[in-house]
Amino acid sequence: MKFGVVVFPGSNCDADCYHVIKDVMQEEVNYIWHQEANLKDYDALILPGGFSYGDYLRTGAIAKFSPVMSSVISFAEHGGLVIGICNGFQILLEAGLLPGAMLRNQSLQFICKPVYLKVKNSDSPFTKQIPEGQLLKIPIAHGEGNYFCDEKTLEELQSEKRVLFTYCGPNGEENEEYNPNGSIANIAGIINRQRNVLGMMPHPERCSESILGGKDGQIIFASMVKWLEEAGKR
């Protein structure tokens, strides 16, 4: 199977994602420059974190106009796996692949720290290896991760079990105290209706090796690999 890491000008977690897929998961992976349009060789795409175009407008707002994005949208529509991490999540929102928007963190400060996530649904390509309710310890690093959507969208997300991860405490407490950025309903990651596009603010690529203090992030990539294998992509 083949992964692609999309590189926008200003992406800065591209090499980290590439490293995890290649050296930790030992799968084939390529960088995809934002001006490329041909994605037919790929089975899964990663939109990495960073500050695409400096995030000088709204986060992700300019990146959505990159030539690669129309191909990403059609790739997703045809069922390809797409995971957007941090800035990648913000770009997926701007591109309309996922609903909602990002606001600045409630504290108005950039926050870099490990947080606990609760896995809300195992029935997805990204969580199929993780029992529902399990906690993952994964770092966040963002200034605009305060997820917001209208009530109707929130109801849909929840009733369709499209909230994959919520922020919580070390004992699974899903409350304001353990909401690092003010996200509505403690939302940390959501999927689309077809369940093949995930956006999440925390960085699983930063905790996929024990030397970095934990391997909880690896399970998400392992789930993707497993799902692709079962879909006959090896």
Place this chain on the structure above:
Amino acid sequence: MKKLSYKDMGLLEEEYAQIQEIMGREPNYIELGMFAVMWSEHCGYKNSRPLLKGFPTKGSQVILGPGENAGVVDIEDGQALVFKIESHNHPSAIEPYQGAATGVGGIVRDIFTMGARPIASLNSLRFGELDDARVRQLFSGVVAGIAGYGNCLGIPTVGGEVYFNPAYKGNPLVNAMCVGLVNSNEIALAVANEAGSPIMIVGARTGRDGIHGATFASEELSASSAEKRPSVQVGDPFMEKLLIEACLELIKEDLVDGMQDLGAAGLTSSIAETASKKGRGVEVDVLRVPRREQGMSPYEVMLSESQERMLIVPRAGKEGRITEIFDKWGLDAVVIGKVTGDGIFKVCEGDKVVGEVPVASLTDGCPVYIREGEEPPYYQECRSFDPNSLPELEAQQTLGKLLASPNIASKKWVFAQYDHQVMTNTAIVPGDGDAAVLRIKGYAKGVAMTTDCNGRLVYLDPYQGGILAVCEAARNLACVGARPLALTNCLNFGNPEKPQIYWQMQNAIKGMADAASVLNTPVVSGNVSLYNETAGGAIFPTPVVGMVGFLPDVKQRSDMAFKNEGDIIVLLGRLRSELGGSEYLYVCHGVESGAVPTADLEEEKNLIELLLILTANSIIESAHDISDGGLAVTLAESSIKGKVGFNVNINLDSARTDGILFSEAPGRAVVSLQAEKLMELQANAQKLGIKTTVLGTVLGQDMLYHVNNKQVISLKVAEADRIWGEAIECFMK
């Protein structure tokens, strides 16, 4: 723009006469401006150069010492670390966010200019005290600026220090360090080898920002300094990120002969420095320099300090490929002139020659001042002050006060705003160990880095203080298991024209040099920031040490957290009780005085060797050196980080309890280990002549301190964590 006189530009009368003599005529306005910025302290080091000669700069680990944009040390396997620290004090005092942001931008450029991939940033910061609203504004602005710029670049900010003291109230210190990784055979230099080569400028367009920034950095801050706000540059981290990627592509394809960033004194300085190394000249046409403003004069173009610009001397015939790479990244690369063989810096505006100066007169021709130092009266006064003349305070309350002192309290409020994990190499994150540790992908090895300087100690005793800054940095590296390799320094002092300030410089530098020699940590790069004074006087002399170290196996790294109940806690080094210059005297008695405890350099060296053996052989579970707050705080921090208590008893009947608990005397560290490893530890310590004392055990959820068998402190770990963890946040809410 109003015409400035040579005095307005910061030149002395005798310097102006010297310029007339070099030129054989009156310099015109452009030429005068070029001399003024190149002969400023910031660019020319005219007050500090003779003193800097005392630093040791050589060692088998050193690939490149001072003289380039940054120093380079070997880390085996054909790889090297490139690193340097630099100040951005004056801009940050006026405009904290942009001042700090562009400080990061500048030091990062120094690193990738050498062909190295920047892999980590650190920051050494000093402010007044946090009960002052203006100080809080400066502090939050500086931290936000560092975060805003560094996070966007995707370079992890992995360490540093922050101190608060009234001495820095009007003149905060913002020193930024960057560390890069390079293949030793790909190091790029700021040099123009061949006459006839074109010179290219790339990156941001040139504007009017930052003109005479280097001059501004070389004078005291005053009430009118706010008027210099136009001298503060504005940063564009996105542009810098593109520059990093594009320039490193040029290096990978071996397309450049020389590369230099544009920093202080802009085009003038980067061209002069690049040309001077091989005695070349240069001809540059200001009309070809891309601009962001209309109507700029040649003077403004040559002196602009607009950020995110690079100068490139291509290898013969490679301009085309270079332009292609910059095109890919959406950057302009423009040929603005050529290297010549005559040693003259010729500035043209189209066909018209508007300035002509010998290159060497701008660089090597900068005047040098050897001044006379004078011992200030406070020095002997403070040395003879006896801390035992003060009443002894209750230990439990004292520990609480120290843990809540912003100088000791957790710096979480700061480093949580910095992305410290991007690049996925950070193996010890800020706050968890005595130094930051990074793995090197593809290898077992790792590297460590730290910045250190206790300005109060340097003030009280510049020679000892200089020694202690180097020792603490080396000890911090050893505590995480890294062999100290080499150092960079940022020498922050007041006005060197004042004999008592010059005396501080002389002695602090001598102390650092002596310690660096014994510990085999040569000085490979650095920066000098003088004139750090306001109406309130000079700052504490603050020669910040940035040091890097090497771990053969990064898995063996050691952090400061106690690990397992039942582990033995051992003090390495002597039991000491001197309190001179301690945070305890300051926080609890309001006194900044006393004789500074001295370091025994041989003992420091052996302690470092011991710590390296203990970590490399997995003998210890944790290591934390004794510094601010003394033994009591060291134990508390290991306990807080490990979320587990301890019970210790310290026997030393010749001293007062406050001295035993809160002395910051050097040469000491606290380690924890499994009981069965104790004999191995003691045998190694004995071989190196380091004294060991078993203090107690890791245990329960309380921190229990006994001195001479009497309990003096009992504090819940969770309570200590709350006091220590929330102190700075409380000020900033």
